[in-house]
Amino acid sequence: MVCKLLCLLILVTFVTQGYGCDRSNLTLKQSQTGNLYKDVTEWEVRLTNPCPCDFKNVKLSCAGFQSVTTIDKSVLSKSGNDCLLIDGQAVGYKSDYVFTYVWATSFDFSIIDAAAACT
Ligand SMILES: *[C@@H]1O[C@H](CO)[C@@H](O)[C@H](O)[C@H]1NC(C)=O
Numbered sequence: 001m002v003c004k005l006l007c008l009l010i011l012v013t014f015v016t017q018g019y020g021c022d023r024s025n026l027t028l029k030q031s032q033t034g035n036l037y038k039d040v041t042e043w044e045v046r047l048t049n050p051c052p053c054d055f056k057n058v059k060l061s062c063a064g065f066q067s068v069t070t071i072d073k074s075v076l077s078k079s080g081n082d083c084l085l086i087d088g089q090a091v092g093y094k095s096d097y098v099f100t101y102v103w104a105t106s107f108d109f110s111i112i113d114a115a116a117a118c119t
Pocket residue numbers: 020021022024025050051052
């Protein structure tokens with residue numbers, strides 16, 4: 001009986017935590033890496049997933065995005081003003097995804113879409 005209650009409580013807590021997460025929990029941060037490529041600033045973009053969920057099909061708004069270095073399509077695939085991250089593959093459970101680009105100024109990325117799969 002005690003276990004039943006306890007197990008239920010744990011389950012409810014776990015489920016609530018899962019449902020308490022959606023793409024608004026994802027954060028994007030940019031910073032200078034401190035490196036230069038041919039005298040141009042290198043920027044790091046860090047997508048942080050604090051949730052016990054996988055986020056697939058992460059799309060960023062990336063109007064005008066360019067890089068002096070080539071960004072592989074498997075990292076960021078630009079189509080119009082949107083960029084798909086890692087071919088739509090999941091940014092996993094409580095992990096970060098990081099990529100870098102090189103440009104004189106930073107671009108104004110923001111997360112416009114992501115599909116959460118919470119367990
Ligand atoms: C996700 O965001 C919601 C609403 O802001 C917050 O209550 C919850 O704690 C966040 N989850 C994590 C894992 O940060």
